[in-house]
Amino acid sequence: MAHLERRPGCVLDYAFNPSSVAVVGASDQPFSFGYHFLRHLLDYGFKGPIYPVNPQKQSLQGVKAYKSLSDVPGDVDLVICCVPTGRVLPLLEECPSKNVKVMHLFTARLSETGRPQALELERTIQNRARELGIRIIGPNCMGIYSPSSGIAFGYGFPRETGNIGVIFQSGGSATTLIQNGMLQGLRFSKVISYGNAFDIDESDIFEYLAGDPNTKVIAAYIEGVKDGQKLMRSLKKAAALKPVVAIKGGRGKAGTRAVMSHTAALAGSLDLWHTAFNQAGVIEAGDIDEMINLLVLFNCLPPIRGGRIGVMGGGGGKNVISADVAEEAGLSLPPFSDDMRRKLREMVPDLWDWVGNPVDFSIWGDSFMKVREIPGLFIESPEFDFLVIQVSDDNPMADDWWVNIIKMEVENIVSYAKQGRKPIVAIMSTAKAGYSDLENVRWKTIAEQRPILVDARIPVFENMAEAAGALNKYIHYWERR
Amino acid sequence: MAHLERRPGCVLDYAFNPSSVAVVGASDQPFSFGYHFLRHLLDYGFKGPIYPVNPQKQSLQGVKAYKSLSDVPGDVDLVICCVPTGRVLPLLEECPSKNVKVMHLFTARLSETGRPQALELERTIQNRARELGIRIIGPNCMGIYSPSSGIAFGYGFPRETGNIGVIFQSGGSATTLIQNGMLQGLRFSKVISYGNAFDIDESDIFEYLAGDPNTKVIAAYIEGVKDGQKLMRSLKKAAALKPVVAIKGGRGKAGTRAVMSHTAALAGSLDLWHTAFNQAGVIEAGDIDEMINLLVLFNCLPPIRGGRIGVMGGGGGKNVISADVAEEAGLSLPPFSDDMRRKLREMVPDLWDWVGNPVDFSIWGDSFMKVREIPGLFIESPEFDFLVIQVSDDNPMADDWWVNIIKMEVENIVSYAKQGRKPIVAIMSTAKAGYSDLENVRWKTIAEQRPILVDARIPVFENMAEAAGALNKYIHYWERR
Numbered sequence: 004m005a006h007l008e009r010r011p012g013c014v015l016d017y018a019f020n021p022s023s024v025a026v027v028g029a030s031d032q033p034f035s036f037g038y039h040f041l042r043h044l045l046d047y048g049f050k051g052p053i054y055p056v057n058p059q060k061q062s063l064q065g066v067k068a069y070k071s072l073s074d075v076p077g078d079v080d081l082v083i084c085c086v087p088t089g090r091v092l093p094l095l096e097e098c099p100s101k102n103v104k105v106m107h108l109f110t111a112r113l114s115e116t117g118r119p120q121a122l123e124l125e126r127t128i129q130n131r132a133r134e135l136g137i138r139i140i141g142p143n144c145m146g147i148y149s150p151s152s153g154i155a156f157g158y159g160f161p162r163e164t165g166n167i168g169v170i171f172q173s174g175g176s177a178t179t180l181i182q183n184g185m186l187q188g189l190r191f192s193k194v195i196s197y198g199n200a201f202d203i204d205e206s207d208i209f210e211y212l213a214g215d216p217n218t219k220v221i222a223a224y225i226e227g228v229k230d231g232q233k234l235m236r237s238l239k240k241a242a243a244l245k246p247v248v249a250i251k252g253g254r255g256k257a258g259t260r261a262v263m264s265h266t267a268a269l270a271g272s273l274d275l276w277h278t279a280f281n282q283a284g285v286i287e288a289g290d291i292d293e294m295i296n297l298l299v300l301f302n303c304l305p306p307i308r309g310g311r312i313g314v315m316g317g318g319g320g321k322n323v324i325s326a327d328v329a330e331e332a333g334l335s336l337p338p339f340s341d342d343m344r345r346k347l348r349e350m351v352p353d354l355w356d357w358v359g360n361p362v363d364f365s366i367w368g369d370s371f372m373k374v375r376e377i378p379g380l381f382i383e384s385p386e387f388d389f390l391v392i393q394v395s396d397d398n399p400m401a402d403d404w405w406v407n408i409i410k411m412e413v414e415n416i417v418s419y420a421k422q423g424r425k426p427i428v429a430i431m432s433t434a435k436a437g438y439s440d441l442e443n444v445r446w447k448t449i450a451e452q453r454p455i456l457v458d459a460r461i462p463v464f465e466n467m468a469e470a471a472g473a474l475n476k477y478i479h480y481w482e483r484r
Numbered sequence: 485m486a487h488l489e490r491r492p493g494c495v496l497d498y499a500f501n502p503s504s505v506a507v508v509g510a511s512d513q514p515f516s517f518g519y520h521f522l523r524h525l526l527d528y529g530f531k532g533p534i535y536p537v538n539p540q541k542q543s544l545q546g547v548k549a550y551k552s553l554s555d556v557p558g559d560v561d562l563v564i565c566c567v568p569t570g571r572v573l574p575l576l577e578e579c580p581s582k583n584v585k586v587m588h589l590f591t592a593r594l595s596e597t598g599r600p601q602a603l604e605l606e607r608t609i610q611n612r613a614r615e616l617g618i619r620i621i622g623p624n625c626m627g628i629y630s631p632s633s634g635i636a637f638g639y640g641f642p643r644e645t646g647n648i649g650v651i652f653q654s655g656g657s658a659t660t661l662i663q664n665g666m667l668q669g670l671r672f673s674k675v676i677s678y679g680n681a682f683d684i685d686e687s688d689i690f691e692y693l694a695g696d697p698n699t700k701v702i703a704a705y706i707e708g709v710k711d712g713q714k715l716m717r718s719l720k721k722a723a724a725l726k727p728v729v730a731i732k733g734g735r736g737k738a739g740t741r742a743v744m745s746h747t748a749a750l751a752g753s754l755d756l757w758h759t760a761f762n763q764a765g766v767i768e769a770g771d772i773d774e775m776i777n778l779l780v781l782f783n784c785l786p787p788i789r790g791g792r793i794g795v796m797g798g799g800g801g802k803n804v805i806s807a808d809v810a811e812e813a814g815l816s817l818p819p820f821s822d823d824m825r826r827k828l829r830e831m832v833p834d835l836w837d838w839v840g841n842p843v844d845f846s847i848w849g850d851s852f853m854k855v856r857e858i859p860g861l862f863i864e865s866p867e868f869d870f871l872v873i874q875v876s877d878d879n880p881m882a883d884d885w886w887v888n889i890i891k892m893e894v895e896n897i898v899s900y901a902k903q904g905r906k907p908i909v910a911i912m913s914t915a916k917a918g919y920s921d922l923e924n925v926r927w928k929t930i931a932e933q934r935p936i937l938v939d940a941r942i943p944v945f946e947n948m949a950e951a952a953g954a955l956n957k958y959i960h961y962w963e964r965r
């Protein structure tokens with residue numbers, strides 16, 4: 004057991020790195036959460052004692068089961084509570100005798116239903132937990148994903164750890180972030196879905212991840228907050244130490260209603276949220292896809308403090324549109340300097356006066372192999388902060404030639420990125436190909452080449468709009484620091 | 485030969501539907517355009533006489549070759565010219581004897597190079613063609629894709645025809661539109677890449693496609709225009725008859741420079757372009773991906789004249805974020821009417837008061853199968869103009885259950901869409917999965933299910949941002965009419 008990470012007095016250490024876990028309401032019904040949470044501990048290799056609690060079972064999923072929490076031998080750091088609302092209070096009473104430090108209250112249908120009785124029960128649970136000294140994550144949440152400890156709340160999460168810490172009020176959206184993000188190379192240090200947050204709240208978790216040495220970047224999804232001053236303090240502290248990318252859930256009328264019935268949160272004034280994020284230096288994202296794009300940049304690139312880009316690859320139309328979109332997003336494409344023109348003149352005597360930034364690869368004709376040197380030209384020139392290289396998927400060749408061009412260009416991007424002399428971002432469109440579309444060698448090639456870029460830690464985007472939107476926020480972040 | 489479509493006096497009929505084609509500069513070198521254009525005629529099944537012209541060859545790709553255009557037996561409606569600039573003028577002189585109607589001047593390196601000599605040669609070619617009465621498409625362009633005639637300028641284009649007419653100054657971008665668009669169900673009536681446009685220009689083609697009965701929607705990419713008044717007249721005419729989606733290439737500083745070296749076009753004032761598009765009722769897109777999204781809506785949906793949507797599917801966070809994004813894009817999510825609440829009370833007595841628009845599917849628990857009825861509820865209620873159904877890919881089940889839920893939801897969407905009672909848009913994220921990611925049954929399932937929605941003519945988007953952005957413009961278009 005990795006006790007090393009535990010810092011005294013910090014209850015979240017017990018949640019992310021417990022010595023022992025009990026799943027109360029554990030089950031062998033594969034559609035129930037009492038089944039899922041137990042199975043995840045087994046699947047992800049939690050190394051301490053696992054105690055399934057179910058009054059009707061001798062064993063569950065091959066693990067000895069206990070009739071009640073009190074029957075469990077030894078102490079329990081973390082209780083994952085999957086029983087219905089009516090059985091939470093009696094369970095709480097059992098916790099002190101087992102030295103329970105923290106309970107993940109997966110149990111839902113409390114204040115978020117908007118029903119007075121459920122709200123009252125939630126308040127009673129909250130008060131009793133406080134009296135007993137049991138700290139609560141939730142209720143109404145998916146809880147903990149801590150890959151280094153072997154705890155998870157979803158199937159197919161990465162087993163290896165990473166450097167992104169995640170504070171999400173929604174477990175489903177955290178799942179999307181983890182599962183879609185892993186395809187783009189993202190890995191996670193500690194993830195928490197915290198739901199209605201009547202005890203441990205977003206501010207506590209920001210404080211905690213701010214001090215966590217394994218977390219380099221923080222991603223947060225917040226629907227509402229009870230103590231704005233406290234959040235502001237912890238946001239400022241966290242954002243001063245590491246990049247924080249946040250989504251505010253419940254920005255409009257319908258979203259505000261949805262937030263009430265999702266986590267019983269009061270969405271609050273949007274202006275206030277924008278001001279708070281801006282003052283703290285938090286980077287705002289509109290949705291999970293934008294958040295993933297931003298996290299990919301923090302994961303792959305060094306700080307960039309300027310928006311002057313060299314753009315290259317693909318034909319004329321692709322370059323014109325990409326230049327337009329990049330400029331509209333706030334980036335700039337400086338023209339070639341005299342020095343670059345001089346170098347170009349040596350490289351391609353028949354093209355040097357015609358080529359510009361963006362560099363259209365389709366006009367190179369017999370000199371096509373020379374396009375491999377173009378990134379180097381931009382890298383050597385101090386007029387550019389970084390490069391955006393588009394794969395020439397619009398080239399008009401027959402399949403075999405087309406495939407070779409794509410592979411050559413991807414190889415070239417990887418080779419320049421490895422030199423690490425200037426940040427490089429790639430653009431290559433998967434075009435949402437369906438499974439049957441991959442029988443076509445072109446879509447198969449794109450689908451095969453994409454992970455090569457991801458594995459080389461090169462950010463790769465569908466189009467310039469996606470790339471430039473994320474890059475503009477990324478640069479703005481570093482320019483402010 | 486399908487002579488039926490030919491309207492007297494209209495030269496573009498000869499381009500899209502020629503009786504005979506000569507490829508001058510035809511080749512057996514598979515990286516040369518003289519090879520490509522000949523091969524496309526053979527691959528796509530052009531049914532009239534094909535005349536490869538090459539002074540060194542007896543036959544090319546299995547077709548008898550001719551030493552010169554003059555040696556060709558019989559008339560030639562369309563000449564595809566792939567010879568270098570220096571050989572264009574002599575070729576022009578041969579055209580009248582063969583009764584050539586139109587020449588696609590693929591030949592490039594003329595005014596777009598910015599070099600005085602090249603510009604002068606372009607002017608000379610232009611003047612001589614006019615004197616000889618030979619109409620020109622180009623120079624510096626990919627020419628014609630006319631699936632009904634078996635003419636194409638790229639590999640892997642659809643063989644079947646569709647209802648989208650395409651006017652693109654850039655051939656590479658037209659290729660991207662065709663190849664990426666076909667994955668989303670788009671098919672094309674007539675496509676033209678027209679390059680430097682010194683004779684037949686965008687206005688002529690707008691006029692032509694406005695009158696083409698097989699073209700229901702027009703997509704255009706324009707870098708610059710010589711006669712603004714003429715364009716305005718033809719744009720107005722076309723947009724009055726059918727939807728026109730257009731991209732203006734060269735909107736910023738770098739794009740304007742790139743346009744000069746791409747098609748020698750003068751980009752012109754952006755304000756003027758916005759005003760022209762707006763006055764004519766043209767829908768503007770920023771890039772090819774946005775254009776494809778808009779064309780998909782025109783291809784799949786009836787007119788929609790209101791932005792009141794019912795949103796459903798997936799968990800709480802997904803719904804909150806989607807509601808926010810939809811409202812920010814200008815759509816609205818009205819709350820349930822009393823009538824809907826009454827129906828919900830009958831359907832789910834334990835949930836009716838809690839559920840709202842957007843409908844979170846994750847709280848339905850034992851009533852989960854009832855979510856199948858939710859689209860029906862929205863369809864019957866006059867408060868909603870259309871439905872956005874999100875596939876619950878954030879559901880926390882193990883693989884087999886997860887896959888079944890996705891399949892059930894896709895089946896449900898298709899079944900409601902087939903009823904045709906209210907427009908339905910789907911959201912399902914492919915998350916840019918790479919080829920190796922598809923070994924995972926989840927990504928494989930998404931990739932398999934996506935084409936089912938496409939084949940059922942249901943617009944399917946990656947996320948609400950993409951959907952709402954396109955829908956907002958789509959609705960605005962129909963509301964103005």
